[in-house]
Amino acid sequence: ITADSETSNEGRLELYYNNTWGTVCHSRWNIRDAHVVCRMLGYPFALQYRTLAYYGEGSGPVWMSGLSCTGRENNITDCYHNGFTTSSHCSHSSDVGVVCATNSLKVRLSGSTHPNEGRVEVYFNNTWGTICDSSWDINEAIVVCRMLGYSYALLARPSSYYGEGCG
Numbered sequence: 001i002t003a004d005s006e007t008s009n010e011g012r013l014e015l016y017y018n019n020t021w022g023t024v025c026h027s028r029w030n031i032r033d034a035h036v037v038c039r040m041l042g043y044p045f046a047l048q049y050r051t052l053a054y055y056g057e058g059s060g061p062v063w064m065s066g067l068s069c070t071g072r073e074n075n076i077t078d079c080y081h082n083g084f085t086t087s088s089h090c091s092h093s094s095d096v097g098v099v100c101a102t103n104s105l106k107v108r109l110s111g112s113t114h115p116n117e118g119r120v121e122v123y124f125n126n127t128w129g130t131i132c133d134s135s136w137d138i139n140e141a142i143v144v145c146r147m148l149g150y151s152y153a154l155l156a157r158p159s160s161y162y163g164e165g166c167g
Helices: 031-040 139-149
Strands: 011-012 014-017 021-025 046-050 062-064 096-102 108-109 119-124 128-129
Touching: 014 062, 031 046, 031 096, 031 139
Parallel strands: 021 062
Antiparallel strands: 011 096, 014 021, 046 096, 108 119, 119 128
């Protein structure tokens, strides 16, 4: 990632293909795609995804469009996309970007007798708190499991299955 940003964990997504740097078009771009990109860059997951050249317009070709990841892939080339071709329907005004979480975010599992399951808690502003389960699904569970050193999540339990947290 590169851009006019003060931190190295965010910016415009650029790909090096065929000896040339180019960008990615925003068609279908979402948080699942951003999660894959951030993991490729060594970050645990994405905090936000950006569209419409949020970090400024890139240069060179727009290499990829129609990117559609499940969020479980290790590389964006493993995701569905329209191929590495110069996009005729996208310009640099559609360049995408990401904000990746740094490894300093702490998470833990509580409320279970097993170390690999439980209520997800996040440490923020010197306090442990919980995450609302609104829209919580397997994709978020996979991210948390990877943050904790597990390779995968088997399921995502909603509705305070492991008890209500505090904080």
